[in-house]
Amino acid sequence: MSDTMSRITLARRPKGAPVPEDFKLETGPLPAPAEDEVLIEVTHLSLDPYMRGRMDDVKSYAPSVGLGGTMTGQGVGRVLASTADGFAEGDMVTGMTGWASHACLPGSEVRKLDPTLPPSTALGVLGMPGLTGWVGLNEFGKPKAGETLVVGAATGPVGSMVGQLAKQMGLRTIAIAGGAEKCRLATETFGFDAAIDHRAHDDAASLRNAIAEVAPDGVDIYWENVAGQVLEAVMPLMNVHGRIPVCGMIAWYGGSNIAPENQLPAMWRSILVKRLQVSGFIIFDHWDQYPAFLKEVGPKVAAGEIAYLEDVAEGLENAPDAFIAMLKGGNTGKQIVKL
């Protein structure tokens, strides 16, 4: 058993795309587990796009990596020593080891792996990307058999999970991917019903026509990994009551190709980073709730607990003028015409 460990630290904050000089390989003494800790020899490390955000010193949903600090990340590995209940030497486990050959983690933050599965699956298909696809599809995509799903970056670890789960639930699944090879993977390996190569289309309109051809019933769920031209292509194809889980927006991460007047990328970023829920609704879908509303609010109005204002115009012949004035903001309360 070696008595040194190695780790990769953040040497400086990248400007735009990271370069090798932003990282540094360092070595040091092997740590010993403190109370309730597990010393792990890392066998596999996960690399994920979210790590790019951690390299910047900006407020996001998680703290950034400090300069000189170990790059964060999930790893799997073998227990070398443990003072935590439930872990013994030789156990295969996973936890946030960081980019390092070894890590000491509290037992409560380490999980034992199912020995019947390859350990690396805990980082991908059965790790964070897999969970992302599963949670996002079920909780925010709300899939129903017979619906149509479009997935951007469809062969990635998240997109391929979303597509396969949706297909198994009886949805029509359409992959957007870059290049013929990824399109082949999408249909042959991941079972998408159709795959569209976004590189084969010069603009959003052309991409839209290609999607429309394989989505004759429109799109019910658009899984947003990409934004940019793919979003622009899909939006007009969305069906009423469609859902858009916003999981990523690769096309807009750099920011260089965004017109200053375009407020959509900033909105999309807010929706993602702040986990906002934006819901369009129209009351004509909800008349069934009218009796419940009347039962709750009617007595409050009768008791004077809910105030209301009415602007009353007199005579049917004056309805057009009252309507025209109302559209210009001329009224204060609810506009009524008394006949």
Place this chain on the structure above:
Amino acid sequence: MSDTMSRITLARRPKGAPVPEDFKLETGPLPAPAEDEVLIEVTHLSLDPYMRGRMDDVKSYAPSVGLGGTMTGQGVGRVLASTADGFAEGDMVTGMTGWASHACLPGSEVRKLDPTLPPSTALGVLGMPGLTGWVGLNEFGKPKAGETLVVGAATGPVGSMVGQLAKQMGLRTIAIAGGAEKCRLATETFGFDAAIDHRAHDDAASLRNAIAEVAPDGVDIYWENVAGQVLEAVMPLMNVHGRIPVCGMIAWYGGSNIAPENQLPAMWRSILVKRLQVSGFIIFDHWDQYPAFLKEVGPKVAAGEIAYLEDVAEGLENAPDAFIAMLKGGNTGKQIVKL
């Protein structure tokens, strides 16, 4: 009892803001109720912004009014004659009478009014605008005591309902309204905790500062009636897990003040008209679902029913290069580093 009726028809489709010449007052014979119908003498007619959309010949969530057809709308009135069960002469009722002195409607589409309340309340505070505020707040705003709500067009029939309901649920309520008189109404009549006059601010940043002063804990629910500068002001103040029910976007209805590069207004319109649900999410909020995910998907991976791809780099020292390549799209499957 008169034997004629009058109605207001759509004489031509408006270009931009409607003008009086777009409407026509017509008279005709009083209809007689067919089987299961109610003949109503209209006493009050509701005027609502949605009617403007019905005057255009474009696909929206409801059919447009035909040229020469009666303007659609909800009315209340007195039953003059009925062949429908449950309705008798003299009953006060409401239904989609249109802009007309009289209407024959199927009994199934007519509702009797509570005689203890003024009939016109069925068109406003206890009608479509009231229901809109109640459903939208509860179902899409998901209010919780202690949270902060910002409402655009806060003294309107929808906004004032939203503000009062939220206040009664223990939220801090902030009104955005145009002019000192409406701001006074917002706080004195509708009980908002604070009211901001958007006309007193030249740009979104100034309006944002004013809102921030009265929303020290940020904004949890932004009730969208207005869009434009108000939306721009509120967005950076939104808290994590905030909700935005999109009910209207008055500032963008005309379309003339929108930069061609700005894709947000079209997105907002799609969200509203198609009743889309856009949900930002980040997997770190959902680790509690990991056991359920593993229980469902783990066996599928073991059985080969869920395919996955891994790109494996060898050696910790090669993690930076693999990471840099991955960010450029160089990988196909889940990127792993084998140590």
